[in-house]
Amino acid sequence: MTTDYKTSKGQVFERETFESWNKRKNFYWQSFEPYGATKGLFDYGIAEPLEYEILNIWRDHFIRSEKMISLKTSMLTPYKVLKTSGHVDKFADFMCKDPKNGEILRTDHLIKDVIETRLRGDKEARGQKVDEVDDPKKKKKASKVAKTAVKLDDEVIKEYEHLLATLDDCQQEDFANIVKKHDIRNPTTGNEVEPPVPVNLMFQTEIGASGKEPAFLRPETAQAQFLAFPKLVEISGGRLPFASACIGYSFRNELSPRSGLLRVREFLMAEIEHFVDPEGGKKHPKFDRVRDIKLPLLARDVQQSGGSTPTEMTVGEAVEKKVIDNETLGYFLVRIMQFMQKIGIDMSKLRFRQHMENEMAHYAADCWDCELLNSYGWTECVGCADRSAFDLSVHQKATGTNLQIREALPEAIKSTEWVAQLNKKSAGSRFKKDVAKVQSALDSLSQELREKLSITLKDQGKVEVDVAEVGKVELDNELVKIEQETTTKTTREFIPNVIEPSFGIGRILYSLLEHVWWTREGDAARAVMSFKPSVAPTKVLVVPLQKDTRLTPTVQALEERLDEEAISYELDQSGVSIGKRYSRNDEAGIPFGITVDYESLDDNTFTLRDRDSTKQVRASLDDLVDAIHKMIKGKESWADVQKRLPAVEAKEEDK
C-alpha cells in the first residue's frame, strides 16, 4: 500500500534513502548478520541510548507521576498460566503449507499478496497507472507478474477489494473458503497450498529437565501482573484505583516477519494495568485536570460509515457523549498523547482509533489504539483497552486464589442468602489442596441453584458439583452445609476491572525515527535527525577548529567539564572541515555542537551550535553548560537561548 507519507518539512519520504541512512549510522540492524541474519530479530546500536531516553520519559510520565507500582516479572511462563489466560488456545495465526517444497505461508499475507498482484495486473491491462510498491522485493515480484497483466471483470474487482478490506476479521473457515474459491497459490512456486491451520505464536520451551514443566516465552507482560495482584493490594493498601506497570520483553514467533521494526519476534513493551471499581462509572480522580484537552478521535461509527478522518474533540465531551466509554479510559488517552508529545512524535501523525466490535476480545468493554503514521501507514503503537474483570476472574477460578478487593460499605446491609459452605475439616481431608477450588465452585453458583441443591441434599443426602480443573465431585451432609442465612454485610468483595494501556516501544521508536528524519535543502543525501534534546542519544558534539596540539588542553578541559556535568558528548577531531563534521553528526541527531577555536584559548568562550537551525551563539562555558542542561530538561528552547546569548555568524558553506 502506498501512503502519502511526508517528512516534517513536507518532503517526499523515500524509504530507501532512510534505510541507507540507517546503514550508515548503525541505529539498528538485523541480529546475527555474520550467520546470515535472523528475520524478525534486531540489535540496537545508536537506537539503544535513544530507547533508554524514551523509557526514562515513560517512567517519569507514568510510573513516578501517576504513582504506579513498577514491577519486573518473568518472561519464562508456565504452561498453566497461559492455558488459563486463553493464549494456548487462541494466540495463533493461520498458515498454509506448500506441500511440494514445505514452505509455510501466513494465510492473510498470502491472500493479500496474490489478490493485490491480480488487481495490479488488471490496472496494467487497462493501461492505468499502477501504484508504487514500497517493498523493493515485492516490487520485483510485482513487475514480473505485471508482464502477464490480465484484465478482471468489474464484479471480481469489487469482490477483491471487499475481501482485502475485511481480511483482518477472517477466521479459519473464511480463509479456507477464500483460498479455495479464488485459487490462491504460493506465488513463488505456483503450487496449490494446503488448507489453513492455526499455528500457535508462542515460543515453547521447558523449565528444568524433568519434562514435566512445559513453558512459553510470554506473549504479553499482563498475565504476570495479574498474578501479582495480591502483592499489589498489599503494596497499595488496597484502595482503588491503583495501577501496576511493567517494562519488559514479550515474544511472538512470527512465521514470516515483515515491516522491519514494526513486526518482530522479540519486543519491548511497557504495559500498565490500572485497577478500578467496576461500579460508579469508572471515574478517574485526575480527570478534571485533562477535561478540556482535545484528542483526534476516529470513532467506531465513523469507521463503519467509511470515514477515516479523526474528529478533534475534548476528552470531557467525548466521555459525556459516550464516544469514549469512561473517564479512566479518556484520562489515559490524554496521558498517552502527552507522552508522545514529550518524546517528539509529530502530532499531525497521531490519531486514536476505536476498535470495531469484532476486533475486540469478547470480554473487552472498549478499546482505543493510539496509531502513528509512518511510511508503512497508520500503525498501532499503543492499545488502550478496558479488559473488564476477565483475567483476574479466570485466574481466581483456576487457582482458588482470592483476587478480590474488600471494601468497607458506607452502611451495613442486611440480607438473606443461600450459603453453601464446606466443612473445613472433613472437606480438607477429602479434597486436600483442591478444597479452595471446590469452595470457589460453590461460591459461583447462583442463589437459585443453591436453593435447589439444598433440597437435593436434604432429599438424597448428596449433591454433585462441577469443579474447574477437578471435575465432578460428590458432596454429602458431612462435607457441605447449604442453608439460608441472614447476614449483615459491612464489606463488599469484588473483582476490579482493568484498564490497560499497552505500549509497543519498538514501534514508537521506529515511528519517531521517521518523524524526526528530514534532509537539508540542497543536500538530499544527508539526513538531519531532529531529536528533542531530552531523547537525543548523545547531547553534545565537541569540534576542535583544527588538528592543532595548541587546542588540546582546552579541548581536554572542556571534556572534563562535560563529564563532571554528566552530559554525554562525542569528540570529532577528524581532519575534515567543520561544516562537514557538523553535517555528518546531524545524521546522528546530536542536538548541540561546541566549537573550540583559538579565541577559546584566550577567553574560555565557545560557540554553541543548534543542529536544526545551524544558528550559533557564543558565551562562557558556564553559560553554555547551563543552557544545555535547561534545553535537555525542556525548561528552555533554542529560541530562548538565542534571545539570551549573543549570536555569531555560522560558517558552514565549506562542505
Added chain:
Amino acid sequence: MTTDYKTSKGQVFERETFESWNKRKNFYWQSFEPYGATKGLFDYGIAEPLEYEILNIWRDHFIRSEKMISLKTSMLTPYKVLKTSGHVDKFADFMCKDPKNGEILRTDHLIKDVIETRLRGDKEARGQKVDEVDDPKKKKKASKVAKTAVKLDDEVIKEYEHLLATLDDCQQEDFANIVKKHDIRNPTTGNEVEPPVPVNLMFQTEIGASGKEPAFLRPETAQAQFLAFPKLVEISGGRLPFASACIGYSFRNELSPRSGLLRVREFLMAEIEHFVDPEGGKKHPKFDRVRDIKLPLLARDVQQSGGSTPTEMTVGEAVEKKVIDNETLGYFLVRIMQFMQKIGIDMSKLRFRQHMENEMAHYAADCWDCELLNSYGWTECVGCADRSAFDLSVHQKATGTNLQIREALPEAIKSTEWVAQLNKKSAGSRFKKDVAKVQSALDSLSQELREKLSITLKDQGKVEVDVAEVGKVELDNELVKIEQETTTKTTREFIPNVIEPSFGIGRILYSLLEHVWWTREGDAARAVMSFKPSVAPTKVLVVPLQKDTRLTPTVQALEERLDEEAISYELDQSGVSIGKRYSRNDEAGIPFGITVDYESLDDNTFTLRDRDSTKQVRASLDDLVDAIHKMIKGKESWADVQKRLPAVEAKEEDK
C-alpha cells in the same frame, strides 16, 4: 555453611528475620505464586525501582563516562552461533537420575548434601556442637538424619573434607567415581542413582514453524556483541581500544535452583566487551588516573597456599608485580570497585579473587572475580576476564566474516611470503556462498604448509584442504594459485583481544539488600534499609501530622511541588502515630521524611527527617527541595545539610 555474616552495625544477621522483612515489604517474590510458584524465577516489586537506579548509575559510570557503545542484542539466539562459541557442547551441569522416581539431581549438590550430612552425623555421634544449617528445609532434613548419627574414621573425615573443597573442579569421571566409591544415594528416597551425565543448561526453542531453526535463549550477552563487531568498528572509527556494553537478560536452565536471587533461571547481566590490541602489553589510556588506588586482592598463589585474606595493594603495584596481568584488567577492577561504592556496597564485604588455573577457560589469560560477602558466603558478582582473541577467532573461522582490525603501520615492512589465493571467478562459481570460508581456511594455513601445498599442486595438479563447516575440498590450478610473493606491508591486520567485565545485577542487588539492612536498637523486629539517596526506590515520605482536612491544601501543594521537581514520594496519611509511620517506612528505605504540621500552614516551613539518624531539620520548602536534590545527586550528605539548616527536636518515642 555458616558464615560470620554481620550487619553493618555489627548485629548478627538472621536470614529468617531478613526474609520476613521481605515478605512484609514485597521487594521481590517467586513468580507465579497462585500457580504454585516456579523455582528460580522471581518478580521484583519494590526491588524494581531499586534495580533501575542501580542500572542508571552503571550506565553513567561505565557507558557514558567511558564512552562505550551501548548495544541491545537479541535473547533468542540461533543454534549455530552457540555451537561455534562452545556453549552447545560445554555449557552443562552433571546430573544423576533416581531411576525409581525419575527425580533428577545435580551431582555436585547431591554429593555435597550427602557428605555434609554424614559429617554432621559424625559430630553428633562424637557429642560435638553441630553447625547450624541456614536453609530451614535443610535443617529439617539434617535433624532427621542426625538422629541416626554415625561416627566416622578420622581418615574418612579427612577424605570427605578434601572432597568438598575440590568439588568445584570435578569433571564427569571424577563425579562418577565419587558417587560409586562413597555410595552416594538420593537422600529423600535412599535409592541408588544412575551415573552422572551432562545436561545442557540452555533453554531450547525454535524460531518459526519450519522445524529448521533451532534456537536457544542466550546464556550470556557476549556472543551477540562479538557478532556486532563489524558495526562497532564502524561506529568507533576502528581505533583501539574501544568497548561495547550491553544490559540484558540471559538464561540458565538450572535443574534445582537454590539460594534465592543468587541462582536463578532468568537474570539481568551488564556485560562490557573492551577490545584491545594484544601487542604492547594491553595498556589503558586512563591507567594513570587510578594507579594509586588500593584494591583488596586475593591472588592465586595466596589461595594455593590456603590463604583467604586479601592483600591491600595499589593497582599500580599489582600490575608492576604481575599480580594483575595488565593495565586494562587493573583499570577495570578499580572501576568495578568504584561502582560498588557508588551504589552503597559495604567496602569491607568486597574482595577481588583471582581464578585458579583450572577455573579459567583454556583461552583466558587471566580472570578476577569481584566477590561480595553476604549471608550465603563470598559470592561472585562480577567476573572480569581476559578472553584473549578466542571468540572473534572462532566466529571468523565459522562464518568467513572479517573480524579483524586494520591498522596503519608506522613504517612499511617488506616481506616474502607464501600466498594461497583463490581465483575469484572460477572459485566463486564453484563454491558459491562458501567461497569466503575456503579462502579463510587457506589464510589460516602456516607458511610451511602453504609451501608444501604449492609443491603438491605443481606435482599433482590439485590439493585437498579442510574447510570448516564445508569439509574437504579439492582445489586445482584453475581454482587456486599458491606462490611466493614479496609484499610491502603498510597495514597490520589482527584480531583484537577482549577484556570482559561481566556483572550479575541480581546478585549485586541482593548483596546490597543485605548490606544496607539492619535493625534499630530496641526494635529488632523492625528493619532499616540504609539505601543511599541515589539508589533508594522512593526518595521522600510525606507525613501529615494528623488526619485533619485543614492540612489538606498544604499537603497537596507540597505534592505538586515534589511532582514538578520529579522527586518520587509516598504519602502516608494513615491514622497511626508519626513515629510508627516513619518506622514502618524505614523498612522501605525511604531516605527522607517531610512532616506537614500546623506551623507549615502559617509559614510554609517543614521538618525534614533523615532515615538513618532520625535527626530533623526545619526550613522553607525551597531550601528543603534544594537539599534533597543535592543529597540525591551525592553532592551533599545529611551531615552537610544538618550544618546548614536549623535542627529541631525529633519526637519518635510515641511508637
